[in-house]
Structures are given as structure tokens and as C-alpha cells.
Amino acid sequence: MSKFYEEIAELFRTRGDAAYHGEAVSQTEHALQSAALAEGEGASDALVVAALLHDIGHLIDDPSEELAGQGIDGRHEAVGGAWLASRFGPEVTDPVRDHVDAKRYLCAVDPSYRGGLSSASILSLNLQGGPMNDEEIARFEAFPHFHDAIRLRKWDDTAKIPGLAVPAIDHYRARLIAVESPR
Numbered sequence: 001m002s003k004f005y006e007e008i009a010e011l012f013r014t015r016g017d018a019a020y021h022g023e024a025v026s027q028t029e030h031a032l033q034s035a036a037l038a039e040g041e042g043a044s045d046a047l048v049v050a051a052l053l054h055d056i057g058h059l060i061d062d063p064s065e066e067l068a069g070q071g072i073d074g075r076h077e078a079v080g081g082a083w084l085a086s087r088f089g090p091e092v093t094d095p096v097r098d099h100v101d102a103k104r105y106l107c108a109v110d111p112s113y114r115g116g117l118s119s120a121s122i123l124s125l126n127l128q129g130g131p132m133n134d135e136e137i138a139r140f141e142a143f144p145h146f147h148d149a150i151r152l153r154k155w156d157d158t159a160k161i162p163g164l165a166v167p168a169i170d171h172y173r174a175r176l177i178a179v180e181s182p183r
């Protein structure tokens, strides 16, 4: 029995139909596609759960969407990471917190990466601080879940396909319960 699974499923049910910022899929579609990509690559339970929940900050009560419309970054990754930290360990919360910085990192180190981003993602990049400088790159590469954050970022960038058939949230219930910390 997981109260937390029910809480998350309820969030997607009640708030997940909102558009994924600037893209042609909903928050729920984006989350489920991200998780399906992670699962398809054989990611760990923790990383599949991180992929599923990486944008949960947009679904809980926070003003980040409204702020983005005003040209201010609401830091949904920090809001989501903090919310998840009472339920999961760093193997889930670190990649969630770092998925925006992973974009800033990839834009700095991989010239082809930026060309593959959607226009909404390039717009938000500037609000998020733009590509990393050398010092930020070195610090980011030293993070314990650096590689997971990069993997999550690439699924995040791809999980925007309208109408794609993917498993529903209950498909991830067992994985979520497996990595959940006791409350």
C-alpha cells in the first residue's frame, strides 16, 4: 500500500492535462513518454521514477508557469526536487533537480545538442542561465548523479511526440514503491 503512489496518480489525474510548456503534449503525456524511454533503455527503478516525476514541480502548487510567462524562471526542478525529497533518496531527487542544469551543460559541451532542442526549450534556456561556463561544467561533472541527469535530460528532450501510445501511470506503480523511502 503506498499512499504516495496514490498522491502522485491523483496529481496527474487532476493537473496532468495541462499543456507541457510550449509543446504539443500534456504534462501527463510528457511524463509517461519520459518514463517509457527510460524503461526502454533499461534504466534503474530510481531513474525510471525520476524520469516519470522530473516535472512534478509543474503539477504541485507553484507559480513557475505564471512566472515563465513574465520572463522569470520559477525553478520547477528545485520545487519538484524538494517535494520529492520527503519520499525518495538522492538517486531519484538529484537527476530531477539537475535536469535543467543538464541542458545548460549539454549546450556548452555538445555543439550538436542545441540544434536538436525545440524552440520552447531554447527560449527557456536563456531564462535558466544559458550554457554553462567552464567552472560550472567542472562542478557539474563532479556531481554523483551527473550521468543520470544527462540521460534524463535526453529523454526529456525527446518525450514530446503527440499521440504516442505508452503505458499508463499504474505501469510504474511497483517501481515507485520499490524506491520509495518509508515515511
Ligand code: FE
Binding pocket: 030, 054, 055, 156
Ligand atoms: Fe520535462
